[in-house]
Amino acid sequence: MMKSHATLQLKYIGINTSKSAIIYMREDCHICRSEGFVAETRVQVTINNRSIIATVNTTELASDLLKPHEASLSRHAWDLLAANVGDEISISHPAPLDSLSYIRSKLYGNELKTAEINQIIDDVVSGQLSDIHITMFLAASSGNRLNKKETQDLTQAMVQTGERLKWPSQCIVDKHCVGGLPGNRTTLIVVPIVTAFGLMMPKTSSRAITSPAGTADTMEVFAPVNLDVKAMQKVVSQENGCIVWGGAVSLSPADDLLIRVERSMDLDSEGQMVASILSKKIAAGATHIIIDMPIGPTAKVRSIAQADILKNYLESIAAQFSIKLRVVFTNGTQPVGRGIGPALEAKDVWAVLSCDPAAPQDLRDRALTLAGHILEFSPNVQPGCGKETAESLLNNGHALKKFQAICKAQGGLFDIPSAPYTKTIVAKVKGKVASIDNRLLARLAKLAGAPKSKSAGIELLTPLNKLVEKGEPLFIVHAETKGELSYALTFHQQRPNIIHIEEAI
Template identity: 50%
Template sequence: MTAATLRLRPLGIDGGHEHAVYVNAGCHVCRAEGYEAQTRLTVAANGRSLVATLHMVHGDLLGLGEAALSLAAQHALELRAGEPLSLSHLPVLRSESALRAKIYGQRLDEDQFAGLVADAVSGRLSDLHLAALVSACAGDKLDLAESLALTRAMVQAGERLSWSRHPVMDKHCVGGLPGNRTTPIVVAIAAAAGLLMPKTSSRAITSPAGTADTMEVLAPVELDSAAIRRVVERTGGCVVWGGAMRLSPADDVLIRIERPLGLDSDGLMVASILSKKLAAGAERVLLDLPVGPTAKVRDAAGAGRLAARLRAVGQQLGLEVDIAVTDGRQPVGRGIGPALEARDVLQVLRGEPTAPADLRERALLLAGRILEMGGAAATGLGLVRATELLDGGQAWQRFQAICEAQGGMRTLPRAPLTETMTAPAPGRVSAIDNRVLARIAKLAGAPQSPAAGLDLHVRLDDAVEAGQPLYTLHAEAPGELRYALAYARENLTAIALGEPTCPAPSC
């Protein structure tokens, strides 16, 4: 492959995650090499290389011998103004044939999935390729053998942690339930019981907060493998961002495409969940499957199918998988957004009277299952032991130790702007839409603004009076508060009110 050299002119273009290269439309390189807009090219500089999408610039913003890079690409190559970079054609992708085969409904084997995953992780597949792959695997288009093959390929594409102590415990929720921030509490209880629980978590992509976003307002989460090992050896547990390491890196790539498209797939979900558990060195995993009409898993039948596939694939890969099917009809706790969810977590760990009872109850249920799976409690006594560790203060002490080991506990931020949505009429809360409330919290600025989000004041079946607070928006910027309020006022059924129950016996 021939390479042509240009010099970098930084333009400060933020394309998010995308690696992009910009050249003048009259550039001799493009004419000589036959490059066109949207061509995928190899860009090399400083002994590094990456794959970027070409964009043509018409006018005099760039000279004929200059190129600009998106900020993500410029940072990855560690390139400065005036330094040379070279462009060359991308080699033919062998995985494209496997992608076409899957689009036409053919089954793929382990080698084909390995090629697709390798090209996805390296950046050789464009977002168009990735969207086609996710679409071809959506719904029921992956059978059990393909889920297993994809999971193996995703594990092999990254690093894998190993531990000297056993068993190694893990816990994961399939998502779709705002405020369901049980992980920090469960990790603290498990570590206080003497179990090993190195928890790697995700950031939010389209939700108001991921576990890593919530934990980050309490302590640093961007730790490398060596730092994680030090934290876990000292405290028995951690809650860190998995994206800071190469643990199943293909998962982050696929999720980034899958979630905005709204394409759920049991096959992809199983590969996503289990590949990260295996990469983190887990041996025994508890999976939380919230079920509700506006949760990710909508009904008991769907939960049963997903649970069966998780168990089957986990067994083939040497993972002991336990499933907890939980109530997903409404958010958990009061806060939706990083700092508000972190506040709820601290209230539970500290045993404060104002702590959300549902978050405490759910965390204890899951922690009890973990203790029994790990042999830290006898069968049937896990909940009792978990409650002892929480109420006795050992879990709170261990959580503080984990935060200090990760870099020090932080003070929670508070949003300067709030606005409360009230009940338009008396009634009884008949339904709560998880997706709409999550959207409102995100419009308010979460998770990019950690203090933003909303506080929920009512639960299902609560009786409310006209004018009673339903939820309070928290925002750091006036514009975000206006956006969130406008959407909230267009979606008053986010908290649906049924007919009020008459208090008088004569009604």
């Protein structure tokens, strides 16, 4: 039987392109020849009335990966189309996108209208816009080019792309850290304190994107985090809170797609950041939010002036959605806690919750401060008394008991693993620890294997301003394989001043 001229038969070749929709075709197939499709062409791919926009990649004439009548799809495109091996797909030119005109207009400095932002975000989520187009939009929005009205519209548009959770309480609390600090795993301490008090805190957290550990990665050391909405709701109804991976519950999927491109660009935009933070929190059902904003030379927010701008944006946009939001400026000059990497951070968390005298006091104090601010959202806690209430719940063991209950409700309370290979880095001179490069320290932890290798990372032994002797340990590199340890140590040899010591005279 003759096949339709514009169709090809699907073959599965198992290529993972993350969130990119790719179609693989022979460069000499009849469709490429007749339609003029070449590598990087954007095409519409249709199976059984389900369509996506995909980017063409071609195989050469000498390749036997695909036959002339065959095509394949990246894993992401395969899933979007619910494709099966042997399906016939049709390939055609896509209709022109209005959203590209809107993005070009923004590149020239024009304000985006509400409908235009909605169309751009709809096209991002549906896969109509390629990574190059998304890059254009992010670049057009960077450097504070989004005004407050555009930021509000962007936040709303992103919320509408996914699920929006509802909870049986008038006060749903949440927290977010703007980021840029290694360690700082306060959420795993704050959630049990707040829920032990009686407030509802269904916490959805992220995995690491460019850092050595996200909150979800560290929580996964203790318990499963890939809970769907139904499982998440069951845990919250039982324990008043949870700590789960937000990616499993489809909250603001547009944000995930934008962040994936934004991270590679290394661009920051107050408007994009505010929309990213608030869209996730609104979708999660939060009504009261605390924002932890570390400020430091190698943190994400590097000056008080930048922090004030971001604080103003967050508070004013949150108010438009009837959300009570407070921003807490915190010290971002050095890591918080000793561990950098999932298991090492988990050890810090457990030490604080267990009230171990050897627990990192900076992590304990920051967690109590943030928990105190959240507790003051309750009418039963007087302003200024939140931290004292939080400390009582930690000291009397109620927070530890609640954390254990949340872990068990999520499906586990696992033992914390330890890495089999370590190397201690020592001071080469006597002096004072003058500075710590957070970004390089985080990169070193990643090269050691974190977060994929749960027990890998860095154990920091020397905080800022500590006096050290020559030969005194500064930090310990942890790795699960000899190769990863060697890789990390090679990087450290090239960057020996991750911890800068002012030599004593």
